[in-house]
Amino acid sequence: MLLKLIGYIYNQNTLWEDLGRILHFLPGWLKVFLAGGFAIVFIAAFLVIMVMFQTWLERKEAGHIQSRHGPMRVGLWHGWAQPIADTIKLLLKEDITPKACDLWVFRLAPIVVFIPAFMAYVCVPFGNGLIASDLNLGVIYILAITSLVVTAIIMAGWSSGNKFAVMSAFRSAAQIVSYEIPMIIAILSAVLAVGSFKMGDFVAAQQNFWLILFFPVQTIAFLIYFISAVAETNRAPFDLPEAESELVAGYFTEYSGMKFALFFLAEYTNMVTVSAVATTIFLGGWTLFGLENIIPPFFIFLGKVLFLLFVIIWFRWTFPRLRIDQLMNFCWKVLLPLSLIILVLSGLLASVNVYDRVFDLINNI
Amino acid sequence: MENNYNIVFLFMLAGAAMGLVGMGLATLIRPHRPNELKLDTYECGPKTVGKTWIQYNFRFYTYVLVFLLFDIEAVYLIPWAQAFKHIARHGIGDFIFPEMAGLFIFTEMLVFLLILIIGLIYAWKKGALEWTKDHRKIKRMTGF
Amino acid sequence: MSEILKTEEFLMNMGPQHPATHGVLRLVLTMNGEVVVRAIPHVGYLHRSTEKILENREYIQIIPYLDRMDYLAAMCNELPYVLAIEKLMEIDVPERAQTIRIIVFELNRIVSHVMWWGNFGLELGAFTPMLYGFREREEGLNLFEYISGQRMTYNYMRIGGVARDLPDDFSERTKNYLKIIKEKLKDYDGLLTENIIFQQRTKNIGIIPRETAINYALSGPMLRGSGVKWDIRKGEPYCSYENYDFEIPTGETGDVFDRYMVRYNEIIQSTRIVEQALEKLKPGEFQAKVPKKITPKGEIYFRVETPRGEMGIYLVSNGTSKPYRFKVRAASFCNLSIAEEVMKECYMADLPAIIGSIDFILGDVDR
Numbered sequence: 001m002l003l004k005l006i007g008y009i010y011n012q013n014t015l016w017e018d019l020g021r022i023l024h025f026l027p028g029w030l031k032v033f034l035a036g037g038f039a040i041v042f043i044a045a046f047l048v049i050m051v052m053f054q055t056w057l058e059r060k061e062a063g064h065i066q067s068r069h070g071p072m073r074v075g076l077w078h079g080w081a082q083p084i085a086d087t088i089k090l091l092l093k094e095d096i097t098p099k100a101c102d103l104w105v106f107r108l109a110p111i112v113v114f115i116p117a118f119m120a121y122v123c124v125p126f127g128n129g130l131i132a133s134d135l136n137l138g139v140i141y142i143l144a145i146t147s148l149v150v151t152a153i154i155m156a157g158w159s160s161g162n163k164f165a166v167m168s169a170f171r172s173a174a175q176i177v178s179y180e181i182p183m184i185i186a187i188l189s190a191v192l193a194v195g196s197f198k199m200g201d202f203v204a205a206q207q208n209f210w211l212i213l214f215f216p217v218q219t220i221a222f223l224i225y226f227i228s229a230v231a232e233t234n235r236a237p238f239d240l241p242e243a244e245s246e247l248v249a250g251y252f253t254e255y256s257g258m259k260f261a262l263f264f265l266a267e268y269t270n271m272v273t274v275s276a277v278a279t280t281i282f283l284g285g286w287t288l289f290g291l292e293n294i295i296p297p298f299f300i301f302l303g304k305v306l307f308l309l310f311v312i313i314w315f316r317w318t319f320p321r322l323r324i325d326q327l328m329n330f331c332w333k334v335l336l337p338l339s340l341i342i343l344v345l346s347g348l349l350a351s352v353n354v355y356d357r358v359f360d361l362i363n364n365i
Numbered sequence: 366m367e368n369n370y371n372i373v374f375l376f377m378l379a380g381a382a383m384g385l386v387g388m389g390l391a392t393l394i395r396p397h398r399p400n401e402l403k404l405d406t407y408e409c410g411p412k413t414v415g416k417t418w419i420q421y422n423f424r425f426y427t428y429v430l431v432f433l434l435f436d437i438e439a440v441y442l443i444p445w446a447q448a449f450k451h452i453a454r455h456g457i458g459d460f461i462f463p464e465m466a467g468l469f470i471f472t473e474m475l476v477f478l479l480i481l482i483i484g485l486i487y488a489w490k491k492g493a494l495e496w497t498k499d500h501r502k503i504k505r506m507t508g509f
Numbered sequence: 510m511s512e513i514l515k516t517e518e519f520l521m522n523m524g525p526q527h528p529a530t531h532g533v534l535r536l537v538l539t540m541n542g543e544v545v546v547r548a549i550p551h552v553g554y555l556h557r558s559t560e561k562i563l564e565n566r567e568y569i570q571i572i573p574y575l576d577r578m579d580y581l582a583a584m585c586n587e588l589p590y591v592l593a594i595e596k597l598m599e600i601d602v603p604e605r606a607q608t609i610r611i612i613v614f615e616l617n618r619i620v621s622h623v624m625w626w627g628n629f630g631l632e633l634g635a636f637t638p639m640l641y642g643f644r645e646r647e648e649g650l651n652l653f654e655y656i657s658g659q660r661m662t663y664n665y666m667r668i669g670g671v672a673r674d675l676p677d678d679f680s681e682r683t684k685n686y687l688k689i690i691k692e693k694l695k696d697y698d699g700l701l702t703e704n705i706i707f708q709q710r711t712k713n714i715g716i717i718p719r720e721t722a723i724n725y726a727l728s729g730p731m732l733r734g735s736g737v738k739w740d741i742r743k744g745e746p747y748c749s750y751e752n753y754d755f756e757i758p759t760g761e762t763g764d765v766f767d768r769y770m771v772r773y774n775e776i777i778q779s780t781r782i783v784e785q786a787l788e789k790l791k792p793g794e795f796q797a798k799v800p801k802k803i804t805p806k807g808e809i810y811f812r813v814e815t816p817r818g819e820m821g822i823y824l825v826s827n828g829t830s831k832p833y834r835f836k837v838r839a840a841s842f843c844n845l846s847i848a849e850e851v852m853k854e855c856y857m858a859d860l861p862a863i864i865g866s867i868d869f870i871l872g873d874v875d876r
Contacts, residue, residue, distance in 0.1 A: 170425070
């Protein structure tokens with residue numbers, strides 16, 4: 001019994017099979033509903049904890065980069081309870097709706113920004129079988145859903161009736177839309193190696209050999225994806241929409257209280273999303289060269305995601321910000337041609353079956 | 366869990382619900398004391414001058430045109446990438462052998478990509494990828 | 510068609526309550542999308558009518574007020590005043606006092622520039638340099654606290670000398686501080702100077718040609734950044750600066766990066782001066798014999814080279830114990846006058862960089 005329970009931690013597929021056998025009498029739609037509900041609760045809890053942890057990590061990391069300690073007071077050990085205190089503070093903040101705003105758009109924007117951020121988790125494989133729904137178009141789905149964030153940002157910026165917010169919204173639109181193309185093409189060159197859009201297939205293919213190890217083609221593809229993803233999430237050095245030295249706080253200048261918190265939550269959720277996608281597509285997901293049989297796969301996945309988050313935060317506290325024309329030049333004149341070259345190279349490798357041969361070779365060792 | 370799109374819909378509802386619950390919860394416990402100054406638009410202290418919602422030149426349309434081009438390109442590339450591996454392994458029907466199939470469809474896509482790359486170079490040379498701040502240049506390009 | 514598709518310019522206030530305007534400067538921007546068509550600075554939010562107050566104070570009481578003008582370089586503000594009075598009353602200042610003055614003056618330049626360096630990074634979106642700059646500034650402030658008891662408003666200079674003699678281990682501590690600064694400059698290189706994003710953000714923006722810089726009466730790093738080799742310490746030496754060996758760093762094109770490099774090199778030059786001054790420091794008097802009643806007579810304009818440029822004191826005295834007219838030529842104020850000229854047709858994102866490169870202190874601008 002105990003062995004079986006431990007087995008579930010390593011391979012949740014068997015858990016689903018067993019549960020399906022036990023609950024076979026339920027109608028199909030109810031099963032879907034239950035499974036979806038379970039996934040939603042799990043992911044929501046995961047996200048809330050991740051976002052809280054990230055705010056703590058960001059402050060601590062920033063602190064240590066800047067030769068200071070960061071939060072140390074709340075909670076006893078290194079200010080671990082700071083995010084909880086922040087949440088309570090945000091809940092208790094007065095929610096100010098300025099007169100000049102477009103009321104309903106202003107109110108809707110924080111919800112609209114959060115929905116795609118949350119929906120992207122439908123097909124993120126957290127562990128062996130720990131995936132809400134392994135969509136057959138998973139990669140395309142995530143790309144499509146995450147770029148919907150720009151709608152909410154435009155809504156927020158435009159409806160605020162604040163000039164800084166409007167400018168920030170347009171900057172954000174230009175940026176997110178532009179960086180999408182190198183991102184898609186970088187991912188397509190990875191798709192060529194695996195031949196599927198299913199997130200599960202990506203992990204399965206990389207069981208013993210991660211895609212990023214195909215040097216230099218997939219390594220550069222990973223870098224292109226990662227840079228574009230940082231730009232998509234409006235993080236430094238691409239944080240032009242929130243450039244505090246120019247645009248105060250950008251599109252959420254007029255937001256306060258819980259509405260601001262939702263934007264904040266969405267931004268950090270998106271950071272987790274892009275890290276999770278990068279992990280799954282290029283870094284082998286929850287696998288770790290066979291160690292996934294010893295360490296629970298979920299923790300391997302978490303470790304990789306946290307590493308990427310660490311790097312993203314590291315970027316923010318090291319680099320100055322780019323300017324809008326430099327940002328666009330970098331996207332269109334550096335990343336896009338580079339990603340096209342990578343796609344061609346990747347196609348060449350795939351057309352002579354290099355990927356399959358390497359995968360087979362490694363798997364047979 | 367296998368390929369099931371109903372869950373996507375559930376997630377959408379849940380995402381909206383989370384936002385609404387968060388905002389609703391805050392409504393119950395937060396203070397609400399608006400006054401004239403608080404509800405003003407923030408513009409660094411002074412009162413806002415003029416309208417906020419005006420038409421201004423964001424110099425983005427040339428990018429948008431190129432973006433559309435490449436986004437559609439990506440749409441064409443997606444099924445190609447999906448089918449690529451299968452064809453490279455098994456060939457297309459009987460008339461193209463598996464040994465040549467991969468290179469064949471790769472070349473096909475290469476032609477398509479080359480046309481696009483030429484297009485990109487053209488746009489680049491034409492100056493469509495410049496975020497220019499020169500008013501006269503913009504006027505010459507767009508007429509307004 | 511073009512009726513519907515017209516574009517409009519809009520007015521936007523940047524400041525007084527804005528994260529990037531160094532206190533309470535207000536810029537009224539005429540914007541065309543992302544491009545700033547015109548930026549008009551509005552000053553006066555911090556006006557305290559210091560000059561008028563000083564006309565009602567006795568000569569010894571004036572020194573603490575001067576500290577509060579350019580509060581990041583308070584030592585440098587006190588110096589021109591005491592030098593002016595000394596010149597009017599023909600007081601001979603002892604050599605030790607002169608050397609001490611040079612040491613604190615140049616230390617204050619280092620402290621001021623280091624903090625400017627940090628804030629300049631912040632203006633370009635790099636947060637970390639600010640805390641690094643402040644870290645090194647704190648070390649410098651410790652030294653000032655050690656000699657004067659204060660960290661910001663020192664009230665250290667006196668007519669005829671300085672308020673207190675240096676403590677015994679001051680020169681050791683100062684040498685240690687200079688060593689730290691030299692080491693940290695390497696960090697600064699890595700974080701900003703050699704960073705490609707930083708270079709792209711600062712090169713070829715906010716260009717001030719040589720002629721314009723002279724016509725606008727710029728001074729200090731703003732002038733030297735445009736390639737004019739003018740430094741009052743060399744041109745009109747005071748406190749026996751002529752006995753020290755240092756260079757005047759200058760820029761070439763007069764863009765923001767050149768001004769950055771000028772200030773950066775000035776830190777290095779200042780460490781050289783302080784090192785030489787510490788060598789020259791000999792025991793002796795630190796305060797000249799000064800008459801009990803300070804009643805200078807005449808008119809004088811005395812200028813020194815503060816971290817921000819030429820600071821001059823214009824003083825008319827009619828022989829009573831209070832000045833008849835007291836006027837300060839503040840470097841920040843004169844340098845800010847070029848803002849409108851240099852901020853024409855630039856990107857919104859360039860504004861903070863240009864504002865930062867002007868390096869003004871609102872306390873000094875508004876007085």
